[in-house]
Amino acid sequence: MTRVAFAVFNSIFAARLDAATAGEQIDAAKARAQRNGVPILWWTAPGDTPADLAQRLTDAGFAYAVTLPAMTLDLSRIPQNGAIVNGLDDVTIAAVDDERSARTWCDVFAGGFGFPKPIGDEFLPLTIESARDPNAPYRNYLLSWRGETVATASTMLTGDVGGIYNVATLPHVRRRGLGALLTAHAARDARSRGASVAVLQSSEAGLRVYRALGFREHGSFEQFIFTPASTSKERAAAP
Amino acid sequence: MRLSDAAAVSAMQRNLVAVFEALVRAMPGADSYQGSDSAGR
Numbered sequence: 001m002t003r004v005a006f007a008v009f010n011s012i013f014a015a016r017l018d019a020a021t022a023g024e025q026i027d028a029a030k031a032r033a034q035r036n037g038v039p040i041l042w043w044t045a046p047g048d049t050p051a052d053l054a055q056r057l058t059d060a061g062f063a064y065a066v067t068l069p070a071m072t073l074d075l076s077r078i079p080q081n082g083a084i085v086n087g088l089d090d091v092t093i094a095a096v097d098d099e100r101s102a103r104t105w106c107d108v109f110a111g112g113f114g115f116p117k118p119i120g121d122e123f124l125p126l127t128i129e130s131a132r133d134p135n136a137p138y139r140n141y142l143l144s145w146r147g148e149t150v151a152t153a154s155t156m157l158t159g160d161v162g163g164i165y166n167v168a169t170l171p172h173v174r175r176r177g178l179g180a181l182l183t184a185h186a187a188r189d190a191r192s193r194g195a196s197v198a199v200l201q202s203s204e205a206g207l208r209v210y211r212a213l214g215f216r217e218h219g220s221f222e223q224f225i226f227t228p229a230s231t232s233k234e235r236a237a238a239p
Numbered sequence: 240m241r242l243s244d245a246a247a248v249s250a251m252q253r254n255l256v257a258v259f260e261a262l263v264r265a266m267p268g269a270d271s272y273q274g275s276d277s278a279g280r
Contacts, residue, residue: 002263009266011259014252043255045248072247126265138261156258163254197242199251218247 001032006119007041007065007225015042019050026060034228042226045070046219054222062224068201071215075162075191075198079214084180088145091178093185095131096140102127105140109152112168139189140166143182151178153186155195162190164200180209187213 002009010033017025033040042062044054058064096105105127110120130136137158143151150170156163164186169179187198201221202210242250 002266004266009263011255013255013259045252047245047248070248070251072242072250122266123262125267126262129265130261138258154258156254156261158250158254158257161250161254163251163258165258197250199247199254201251201255218242218244221251 001036001038001040003036003038004119004122005038006115006122007039007227009122010036010038010040012040012042013045015044015048015053017049017053022050022053022056023060026056030060030226030228033226037228039228040226041065042224043221044224045221054224057224057226060226062226065223065225066204068203068221068223069207070218070220071200071202071210072218073187073198073210073213073215075187075196077214078184078187078191078198081181081184084177084184084213088177088181090146091181092144093182094142094144095189096127096142097131097134099128099131101142102131102140104149105142105152108142108149108170109166109168111170112152141182141186141189143178143185145173145176145178148173151182153182155186155190157190157193157195160194160196162187162193162195162198164190164198167200167206179206180213183209184213 012029029040042057044057050056096102102124106120106124107117109123110117126138127140130138130140138156139154141153142149150173152166152168153164154166156165164183167179167183190198200210200215
């Protein structure tokens with residue numbers, strides 16, 4: 001848990017709680033959030049326990065925020081760019097590899113998700129750290145179109161799994177296929193580093209794009225937010 | 240590689256945890272990374 005008053009920075013995943021003590025552990029998480037004065041984002045998924053965790057969270061004062069389809073792509077089947085979108089000229093995609101591009105990444109990421117700039121800047125330490133290590137499992141990408149940097153994405157490698165995150169496109173250049181191009185690039189880059197499958201949690205806006213790239217659904221994650229009384233309402237955000 | 244639904248979700252959760260481990264550990268303002276106990280896993 002951090003002291004950042006933005007729920008995604010205080011996330012809980014993969015709960016395997018005993019039914020008899022789940023209530024106590026949920027209350028403990030709430031108490032910790034209260035002490036730090038920050039909201040919690042609790043992600044639930046099929047397989048979490050107890051099976052009625054979502055109801056227990058709601059009963060404990062967590063508010064349902066959003067459902068995120070869980071999607072995977074067999075990386076031996078990723079389409080070529082020409083099959084994704086045609087007619088886009090002057091597109092360049094590059095990995096973030098220095099502090100300057102890391103700062104640009106944070107700004108475009110925040111703009112793409114509609115976050116305040118200070119929230120984007122919370123990603124700067126990791127973005128700079130990973131930029132300096134070409135072998136880091138976490139990597140960020142920037143897409144530029146006609147000379148303007150307009151979209152971001154990230155990958156995280158764990159074994160042969162490449163997680164794709166932070167796919168964001170600035171509002172004024174959406175619906176042109178730029179996000180699809182960048183997602184495909186990130187997936188190929190993950191494959192080149194040893195991944196055989198890409199995984200992501202889709203926003204509602206991204207679902208059509210990811211389906212078109214060949215991603216298939218495996219159930220979904222749900223997010224629940226607990227906001228201590230002393231903090232303002234926070235929004236959910238996929239990383 | 241095709242995954243079952245359960246295997247896919249499990250792989251995603253491990254990957255998500257890796258992202259947040261990296262994010263929180265890199266943040267100078269983070270007071271702690273709680274690891275597996277924070278999620279009750």
